[in-house]
Amino acid sequence: MINRRIVLAARPQGVPRPEDFRIESAPVPRPEAGEVLLRHTCLGLAPAARLRMGEQASYREPMALGDVVYGQAIGRVVESRDPGLPVGTSVMSVSGSWQEYSTAPGSNLVKVDETIAPPSVWLGALGTSGMTAYVGLLDLGQPREGDTVVVSAASGGVGSNVGQIARQMGCRVVGIAGGAAKVAHVTAQLGFDAAVDYRCADFAEQLRAACPSGVDVYFDNVGGAVRDAVWPLMNQGGRIAVCGLIAEYNDNRQDGPGWFQILSKRLKIHGFIMSDHLHRRADFLRDMASWYRAGHIHVQEDISDGLESVVPAFIRMLTGENFGKTIVRI
Numbered sequence: 001m002i003n004r005r006i007v008l009a010a011r012p013q014g015v016p017r018p019e020d021f022r023i024e025s026a027p028v029p030r031p032e033a034g035e036v037l038l039r040h041t042c043l044g045l046a047p048a049a050r051l052r053m054g055e056q057a058s059y060r061e062p063m064a065l066g067d068v069v070y071g072q073a074i075g076r077v078v079e080s081r082d083p084g085l086p087v088g089t090s091v092m093s094v095s096g097s098w099q100e101y102s103t104a105p106g107s108n109l110v111k112v113d114e115t116i117a118p119p120s121v122w123l124g125a126l127g128t129s130g131m132t133a134y135v136g137l138l139d140l141g142q143p144r145e146g147d148t149v150v151v152s153a154a155s156g157g158v159g160s161n162v163g164q165i166a167r168q169m170g171c172r173v174v175g176i177a178g179g180a181a182k183v184a185h186v187t188a189q190l191g192f193d194a195a196v197d198y199r200c201a202d203f204a205e206q207l208r209a210a211c212p213s214g215v216d217v218y219f220d221n222v223g224g225a226v227r228d229a230v231w232p233l234m235n236q237g238g239r240i241a242v243c244g245l246i247a248e249y250n251d252n253r254q255d256g257p258g259w260f261q262i263l264s265k266r267l268k269i270h271g272f273i274m275s276d277h278l279h280r281r282a283d284f285l286r287d288m289a290s291w292y293r294a295g296h297i298h299v300q301e302d303i304s305d306g307l308e309s310v311v312p313a314f315i316r317m318l319t320g321e322n323f324g325k326t327i328v329r330i
């Protein structure tokens with residue numbers, strides 16, 4: 001039996017081209033003990049595969065040239081060396097990849113219950129896309145009833161679920177999508193409260209109009225210029241879940257500064273203003289005074305004298321010429 005599979009032939013520069021891939025034929029692999037052989041019935045394509053086609057590591061190692069392209073698959077067990085997964089069982093494999101057959105240990109596979117939903121849905125709403133939407137929105141976005149939730153790539157695998165879950169939470173949901181058909185779908189079929197086309201020249205104004213109370217949660221699937229338009233609308237205490245940066249995937253810059261570091265290293269960036277935390281003052285004074293008295297806190301001051309030295313000291317401070325806390329003795 002022959003397994004046809006798609007391998008990475010060249011590392012794409014920009015948007016991938018057909019020549020970057022090659023279809024190969026190889027013998028169908030045989031399952032080891034504890035494994036099963038799957039005949040794939042559908043593949044779920046994920047933008048993150050593009051990230052692995054470049055040379056740099058992101059949150060996953062890059063593919064090597066000649067590797068079968070990474071992706072999820074639904075398959076039926078056609079040969080089993082795992083008693084828990086008899087022939088005929090339908091399963092989801094996160095590492096099935098772009099090919100007709102794959103082997104995997106039974107412990108890595110998720111049984112697909114076709115009485116709940118057809119196989120393809122287990123790659124989407126009931127699979128990785130839905131789970132990404134669920135944890136990203138609920139655990140990181142922490143939406144509350146009445147919040148405005150904005151999601152980009154709103155008609156897609158993740159975004160469509162983000163918006164629909166947010167509606168279940170009683171939020172006002174605004175989708176961002178490309179083109180009139182997707183915008184109409186997001187409101188008419190998915191039930192979002194509003195949707196905006198980011199390809200329109202007046203996108204930023206349209207988004208502002210769609211979010212009259214500002215934005216409490218932004219679920220970012222794309223990054224780039226779309227994200228830039230959301231920034232000024234964020235409300236105090238708002239949350240941004242950085243899920244994906246698809247607008248930047250073709251740049252081959254996933255080792256670069258900024259957003260890829262935030263995404264791949266799961267960084268938390270949290271703005272804060274001291275005056276919101278005055279309830280901590282007693283704790284602060286207790287601890288800091290005790291460390292100071294014990295000699296654990298070194299004080300470095302940049303002292304000058306007289307009212308006339310205020311402005312020069314201020315300027316020196318802003319240009320880094322001060323050394324320590326700037327104090328003017330009057």
Ligand SMILES: NC(=O)c1ccc[n+]([C@@H]2O[C@H](COP(=O)([O-])OP(=O)(O)OC[C@H]3O[C@@H](n4cnc5c(N)ncnc54)[C@H](OP(=O)(O)O)[C@@H]3O)[C@@H](O)[C@H]2O)c1
Nearest residue numbers: 047048132153156157158177178221222243244245246247
């Ligand atoms: N963090 C995680 O664990 C995780 C897991 C799964 C997915 N993701 C990320 O979630 C995002 C969505 O993934 P998906 O699988 O649901 O894909 P998807 O939304 O079904 O498909 C990708 C969509 O991205 C939009 N897009 C493409 N290029 C764009 C650009 N330059 N600017 C703005 N939008 C652009 C397109 O929609 P429009 O036509 O509306 O532009 C396209 O339909 C991706 O960034 C993906 O990497 C992250």
